[in-house]
Amino acid sequence: MAYGYKIGSIPLTTVQRFASYLPALRDMQRQGRSVVSSASLAEMLRLEAIQVRKDFGYLGITGRPKTGFQVDDLIGAMEHGLSWNRVSDAILVGTGHLGTALLNYRGFGYHGLAIKAAFDIAPDRVGALINGVQVQHLDEMKPFMDAKMAILTVSPESAQEVALRLVRAGITGIWNFTGRTLLLPEPIVVQDQDIAIGLAVLSAKLTARAREAIEAESKPPA
Amino acid sequence: MAYGYKIGSIPLTTVQRFASYLPALRDMQRQGRSVVSSASLAEMLRLEAIQVRKDFGYLGITGRPKTGFQVDDLIGAMEHGLSWNRVSDAILVGTGHLGTALLNYRGFGYHGLAIKAAFDIAPDRVGALINGVQVQHLDEMKPFMDAKMAILTVSPESAQEVALRLVRAGITGIWNFTGRTLLLPEPIVVQDQDIAIGLAVLSAKLTARAREAIEAESKPPA
DNA sequence: ACAGTATCGATACCTTTTTATCGATACCAT
DNA sequence: ATGGTATCGATAAAAAGGTATCGATACTGT
Incomplete structure (x- = not known):
């Protein structure tokens, strides 16, 4: 292996998503919302519900059917697990x-x-x-x-x-x-x-999309 | 599939690496260097040589054994393939x-x-x-x-x-x-x-590293 | 209490990405 | 020329990451 894919035992991509869950969860906390379902959080962040659940699995946090996850638990687990609590x-x-x-x-x-x-x-x-x-x-x-x-x-x-x-x-x-x-x-x-890099990716995506559009036009819809 | 992993047929991660190869290659070009091996570029960017070669494969650029890749070819292919040439x-x-x-x-x-x-x-x-x-x-x-x-x-x-x-x-x-x-x-x-996110990842990596160090200390070397 | 349903969680599966292997090729030194 | 070697490229294996399925569970309304 080249070097750190994982952080501890948590996939790097999951840690990155944690970083974006956190502000969203803090907002909820501030608004007095105490539970959140994987589906609603996923929609908010344009992800898949199952991915959110899987991510939370790494934290050892368990949700409750029909309700969802405790916002406080999630925040606590993320902050503690990744030391985002200690300033x-x-x-x-x-x-x-x-x-x-x-x-x-x-x-x-x-x-x-x-x-x-x-x-x-x-x-x-x-x-x-x-x-x-x-x-x-x-x-x-x-x-x-x-x-x-x-x-x-x-x-x-x-x-x-x-x-x-x-x-x-x-x-x-x-x-x-x-x-x-x-x-x-x-x-x-x-x-x-x-x-x-972010810009380069955006620019490449736009190019790819433009090309797709051209191709789609050249061959009429199936 | 959730949404765009790939850009055209090129993996997103590869496109990201292209974005970091490019400045390095431009530097070489400026210094008059005309060929580069996957190994030397990899070392420069802290990657694996094989990954660099595979990335270049997506560009359709082919290198020469014992020599490496033409710097100009690489730059041209990246810029053209991803429209980084047209302003x-x-x-x-x-x-x-x-x-x-x-x-x-x-x-x-x-x-x-x-x-x-x-x-x-x-x-x-x-x-x-x-x-x-x-x-x-x-x-x-x-x-x-x-x-x-x-x-x-x-x-x-x-x-x-x-x-x-x-x-x-x-x-x-x-x-x-x-x-x-x-x-x-x-x-x-x-x-x-x-x-x-970058910061959060760094902070998490540092935490993980610190934990590893502690664990390594608690059990004496094998 | 009970049926209905939203949601989780475990497992398995699939896709994408990375890494290893190894034969082939071109340069270099003799 | 010839042998040695650095480097590539194709193929295949492994690892990582993402997604689907489905039974289990807990809330809601009657």
């Missing part, structure tokens, strides 16, 4: 537009993330206050900071170098937006996030 | 931090995207110039614009409403950053991009 601190390096956007993003709270510090090297950025976080100079980054996760939003050119500094500062997980593949010692977990 | 226009709605970050992002060119117009409703944003694009009021959005793709970076609250306006304006593909599931007529292609 883990993260730091962010690179306060360009993307970095700033992430510092201002409100959705991370669902997954227990709080960005506690931000770093940059540009003199005109150091000292700025972004969404309550003061930008510090990269040189200020100290190994004793207790964040274990870092968000890397620097330029591709400096990606590798900054990543190594992060590792030296005790970071064990890097969320990499730079588009460069980072070469780091084994135990570091790197999550690559190439924003352009 | 397609897109519009962006919602010029908050994320929208601004995307307007400033330089990686879209690899996939043939040009953001031609930006819209918002906030009076203090309308009229601003972001990376050469003038922000217009949403009401200015006209059905006759020839962009078929839209990037949706508005607040979750207004997501559905704005999406409907986009469809009425002739948009057929929406790249949805709002985190809300959009309910739209069938032929519209929606690509959901929940930025928090």
Whole structure:
């Protein structure tokens, strides 16, 4: 096997879906709804009911026929199972537009993330206050900071170098937006996030759809 | 089957990898390198050589033993097969931090995207110039614009409403950053991009790794 | 209480995706 | 030329992930 398909014993795809169930469930919780059926959640998220049930199976949560699943149970199990309950601190390096956007993003709270510090090297950025976080100079980054996760939003050119500094500062997980593949010692977990991929897929889908339409037209309906 | 696994006859996962091969190959091309082996590309992107070869198989590109694949051929085949060569226009709605970050992002060119117009409703944003694009009021959005793709970076609250306006304006593909599931007529292609998922996965991986470490410690090495 | 029904959960099945194997081919060094 | 070797490509096996089926269960209304 190449590398981590699974997270613990849970399929990666399931974990990803957990991440989208969670906000939906939190909304329900807030609205006072205490139970939800796999079918209704599936419809909400454009999935299949059976897939939702199977996913929940991994959590060990069991529903009740005719009623559904307890919203609280589901949230609890997801948060506990994936440590989205304990708020883990993260730091962010690179306060360009993307970095700033992430510092201002409100959705991370669902997954227990709080960005506690931000770093940059540009003199005109150091000292700025972004969404309550003061930008510090990269040189200020100290190994004793207790964040274990870092968000890397620097330029591709400096990606590798900054990543190594992060590792030296005790970071064990890097969320990499730079588009460069980072070469780091084994135990570091790197999550690559190439924003352009989503677009590329959309564009490819549109092309495929357009082609299908043309083909469908050339041969008259059966 | 639920819905689109495949794009044309190419697996979705393969298309995603294409999107990351492409910049790497373009770099090589720029550096004058004309051939590349599946093994070296795989190492560069942390994949398996065989997977790279299989992906290339979908393109109909054939390599040569002992040498590898022609970089130009690969680039050409990917761009042509997925229409990343023809530049397609897109519009962006919602010029908050994320929208601004995307307007400033330089990686879209690899996939043939040009953001031609930006819209918002906030009076203090309308009229601003972001990376050469003038922000217009949403009401200015006209059905006759020839962009078929839209990037949706508005607040979750207004997501559905704005999406409907986009469809009425002739948009057929929406790249949805709002985190809300959009309910739209069938032929519209929606690509959901929940930025928090990447983080959630990273956090879950770190947790899993930590647990593994603990388990490995409790039972001494075999 | 009882029938009717919505919903779950276990099992089995099927599809998609990844990985392994291995013969064939083209380059390189001698 | 010839042998050695890196690399490909076809085929097949394995793994992962998704879907269907269907009996079991608990709520609802009479």
